[in-house]
Amino acid sequence: MNRPFIHRLAHLVLLSGILWLAHGCQSHSASPNNLFPQSGEVAGWTRTSEIRTFPANKLSDYIDGDAEKYLKAGVRSTSTADYKFKDQLEFTVDVYTMSTSEGAKSIFESEPAMDAKTPALGDAARLYSQSLTFRKGSYLVRMVAYQESREVPQALLNLGLAMEKKLSR
């Protein structure tokens, strides 16, 4: 065998190895589609949009200047979907997949807690009258309601608990 052929073969083997490793790494993080409950999976909840996923370099298309702090904290991708509860109340759910749990923690801790309740959910959680934020490992989940209702906090918690199970898999 001549030398150029051996070089090419070595490159090919190296490239295959990189691709195999990349695939292996990906398989450790859940697909965004598996993180969002389907319609009816949690009582009263319907998903009303497709799941949109933004890689780190496109995050500002979704959240403008908010993106910078997530980039600094090592965000890998962000997925989002809209939901309705009982066909009336509208919500948006975002899942930020960070490189490390420290990244998720730094974002969570950077936001003023104000008068939040702290339900037992994930590694830490804050519940308000119209929103729920929690972190679990390298994930940060943010749920926002666009209307006020007495039902909202409990509904958020129920959806949050369902998502926590998915994030734990």
Added chain:
Amino acid sequence: MKHGTEKTRRDFLKECALGALVAGAARYTFAADGNINPPATAGTKSKVVMAHDPSLYGSSLTPDSARVQKLLDQAMQNYFGSPDPVALWKKIVRPGEVVGLKVNTIAGPGLSTHPVLVAAICERLQQAGVKPSNIIVWDRTNEELDRAGFTLSNDPNRIRFLGTDSKQVGYDEQVFTAGSVETRLSNLLTRTCDCMINLPILKNHEMAGVTLALKNMYGVNNNPDKFHPNNCCPGVADLNLLTPIRSKFRFVVADAMTACFAGGPMYKPQYAWKYNTLMVAADPVAIDSTAWQIIEKKRAERGLKTLTQAGTPPKYITVAADPQHRLGTDDPNRIALVEV
């Protein structure tokens, strides 16, 4: 504008100053009729009117349309000193002009320019003689407009609701250089509209500190992320200095019916409050400076650090007022704040 060579910041400022002089001359001719208070001219004050209605929402989840119309009239009549809520719009838009209403819809239905406010402005514009086909409500994407509650339409015979990402629109091929950043502007601004009314929303911004009139222009170019470093400074000021933006800007009607004091620009309900207010001005720096004070006051009430202590001072406001930019005034002694 791109000439194929690297430009210095001084070249850029010189070029923009020339453009601003030309554009400003046209605008001041319009204003010299006593129509619009030209911002930041020597010896004058920039007027900012804030109109409040504590019952704007009532028990509803959305502002009451009749009250919004009344509040808009109140703000505009106080600004122009006019008893006629229709005629004053003729001081902003000349006959036959295509007017763009640049809304802010990135934060979804919770914290975007309210469709009910846009409807109230469109009503008055039409009563003032602007044809529906000459009104375009726009922002950067169709999806954001849709999520904020606007019904998309590109019917040339009606009021149009369009994102720059529409197939028929896109960004102008001409490349502008703002400071050290090259950028392209929406064709809706550069080619379709003759003038622009800026309809921002009062928000905290975790990089810029404050987002209102000047920062809303991050929705007119193709690469706003390139303007974010250093608390968006001088990015916001440099972008607003570009001739198409400066020359076509006419007036600000700021939606502060719901506002946010932290966690912006996206909607986080725990940091939002119903402020029940509309703010109007012709000076984008004066109105942004006023917005800064409002947000600081609310943050203090809620026990939060000042924006400077939080590391997000809206320093672009001062830069926008400096001699190189002259986009308006941030001097409190030169701002006439009227609250009604």
